[in-house]
Amino acid sequence: MKMAHAYQPRAAVGSTDDYHCTLLNPHVTKxxxxxxxxxxxxxxxxxxxxxxxxxxxxxxxxxxDNKVGKGWTCFGEGALPNTALAxxxxxxxLSFWSPGHGIDLLPKGxxxxxxxxxxxxxxVHYNLLAGHKxxxxxxxxxxxxxxxxxxxxxxxxxxxPPDIPCPAGVTGPLCDRAASLANQGQRFGQTAVAEVxxxxxICGHDSSHPPxxxxxxxxxxxxxxxxxxxxxxHMHLLGTTFKMVLDPGTPQARTVLDVPHYDFHxxxxxxxxxxxxxxxxxxxxxxxxxxxxxxxELPVLRKTPHHFVTWGDGSTDEMCIGLAWTSNVLxxxxxxx
Numbered sequence: 001m002k003m004a005h006a007y008q009p010r011a012a013v014g015s016t017d018d019y020h021c022t023l024l025n026p027h028v029t030k031x032x033x034x035x036x037x038x039x040x041x042x043x044x045x046x047x048x049x050x051x052x053x054x055x056x057x058x059x060x061x062x063x064x065d066n067k068v069g070k071g072w073t074c075f076g077e078g079a080l081p082n083t084a085l086a087x088x089x090x091x092x093x094l095s096f097w098s099p100g101h102g103i104d105l106l107p108k109g110x111x112x113x114x115x116x117x118x119x120x121x122x123x124v125h126y127n128l129l130a131g132h133k134x135x136x137x138x139x140x141x142x143x144x145x146x147x148x149x150x151x152x153x154x155x156x157x158x159x160x161p162p163d164i165p166c167p168a169g170v171t172g173p174l175c176d177r178a179a180s181l182a183n184q185g186q187r188f189g190q191t192a193v194a195e196v197x198x199x200x201x202i203c204g205h206d207s208s209h210p211p212x213x214x215x216x217x218x219x220x221x222x223x224x225x226x227x228x229x230x231x232x233x234h235m236h237l238l239g240t241t242f243k244m245v246l247d248p249g250t251p252q253a254r255t256v257l258d259v260p261h262y263d264f265h266x267x268x269x270x271x272x273x274x275x276x277x278x279x280x281x282x283x284x285x286x287x288x289x290x291x292x293x294x295x296x297e298l299p300v301l302r303k304t305p306h307h308f309v310t311w312g313d314g315s316t317d318e319m320c321i322g323l324a325w326t327s328n329v330l331x332x333x334x335x336x337x
Contacts, residue, residue, distance in 0.1 A: 001026060001120065001141070004069045006134040009045060009126035015187035016304065017047070017314040018126040021074040023054070023066040024139060025119055031146035033111035037104045039097035039122075042135040047125040047315055048234070049097040051139065054080070056117030058090065063119075074123055075188045075313050093155055094120065096323065098234060100266035107229045107271040109331030111150040114143055127315040129300045151327040154226065158286045158322035160218035161199040163210050164238065164309040167292045174307035177212075184312050196311045216320040217287040219248075226326035227275035231257040234321040237264050237298060238290040238309065244322045246278065248285040256284070256324065269323070275330060288320035 001024040009018040039049050054062045061080060065072050080091055094112055095104055106112065122139055144150075166175035174180045185193045197207040203218035205211060233242035242259040246252075256276060278284075292309065295301045295316075304316045311319060 002138040003122075003136050006136040007071065008134045009128055009132070011128045012187060014183070015314065016128045016316065017187075018128065019073065019075045019313060020071055020124055020126065022071040022122045022124070022137070023062050023119055024122055026114070026141060028114055028116055028118055028143070031116050032114040032143040033146055033148055033150055034094065034114050034141050034143055035106055035111050035150070036142040037095045038102065038140040039095070040138045040140070041097075042137045043131060043133060045126045045128065045130045045133070045135055046137065047127040048099075049125070049137070050123045051094040051096070052091045052121040052123060053094050053114065054091060054119040054121055055115060059117065059119050062121065075192065080121070091121065096232070096234070098267040099264060100268050104269065105271070106153065107331060109151055110153050110229060110325075110327055111144070111148070112153055113146070114141070125313065125315075127300075129303060129315060149332070151329060151331045153230070153325040153327055156222060156324045156326060158218065158220040158244070158284060158324070159199050159202070160216040160286050160288060160320040161196065161203055161205065161210065161311050162216040162288065162290060162309055162318040162320055163212045164214055164290050164292050164318065165212055166306050166308060167296075170296070170306050172306035174305050177308045177310065180308040181310060183307065184310065184314070184317065188313055192312060199311055214290050214292060215287065216290075217285060219283055219285050221284065222278045222280065222282050222326070224280045225278065226328050227277055227330055228256060228272060228324050228326050229275045229331060230269055230271050230325035232267070232269040232323040233257060233259050233262065234267065234319055234323070235262060235264065235288055235290070236315060236318045237301060238292055238294050238318055239264060239288060240291050241289045242322070243287045244324065245285045245287075246276070247283060257322070275327075278326065284324070286320060286322035290318060
């Protein structure tokens with residue numbers, strides 16, 4: 001599937017980022033399963049991409065928003081604009097691309113559902129610090145019939161809110177957290193500020209005075225019993241390490257994912273050789289660390305003002321995301337797919 005038109009990324013005044021959604025039609029006439037995907041970036045401006053499934057029941061809304069095949073602006077994790085149905089439950093995440101990904105093979109014996117009549121939204125974050133040229137991205141999905149005996153995957157997202165002060169000796173008006181958040185609201189809208197505060201609240205922080213430092217951490221839990229078969233970490237350019245730990249602080253603690261040298265330009269998902277069983281409500285902790293001095297060392301970040309770094313959609317903001325895919329039962333490791 002290819003974009004019908006090349007897209008010219010455009011950033012709002014004061015921003016260097018653009019999130020754009022393009023609607024793709026895979027012309028699926030029968031229920032299918034996705035067993036691998038490959039997002040093909042059209043430019044170094046592609047910072048990351050998220051692929052969302054639009055069920056047939058919402059296809060008319062998506063077609064209306066598509067603006068004659070040219071897509072729409074879509075900052076944040078949502079996909080469909082101007083509708084209360086745009087959550088991840090109604091428009092679920094199919095796959096996630098970031099630099100370092102090639103062909104994304106799901107674990108043997110597992111798949112993601114692609115029902116008949118579905119559409120796909122390709123949400124791409126363009127970083128205009130890397131260029132200003134028109135971009136034409138494409139996507140390949142490898143599918144098999146839904147009659148294939150495979151286990152469906154469920155995505156669990158775990159978020160932690162970064163609150164990274166300017167390094168010692170670095171000053172500027174945006175080194176104040178409140179001023180930096182206000183600037184983010186100007187760049188992406190007030191919903192971006194609400195998103196920051198919402199993540200702080202979920203993690204038990206006072207959104208007005210959260211813990212400040214070069215580490216972000218948060219506890220979550222699995223919603224239902226299953227097996228972790230696939231994991232991934234996502235941060236931006238200041239990220240240095242990542243950990244995902246089950247049952248932290250207990251004798252049963254298990255490290256699910258440890259990335260001691262995180263590299264934004266070489267991100268990937270990991271299919272676990274041995275699936276890890278989890279129970280409903282079992283606690284899991286994600287922890288990210290950052291090096292704020294990289295903002296002065298990396299050429300692409302030197303162009304931007306010094307600022308207090310919080311969660312945000314921009315390339316100069318940060319994220320801390322742990323992704324864990326689970327299956328309800330143990331997948332068949334001997335599957336030929």
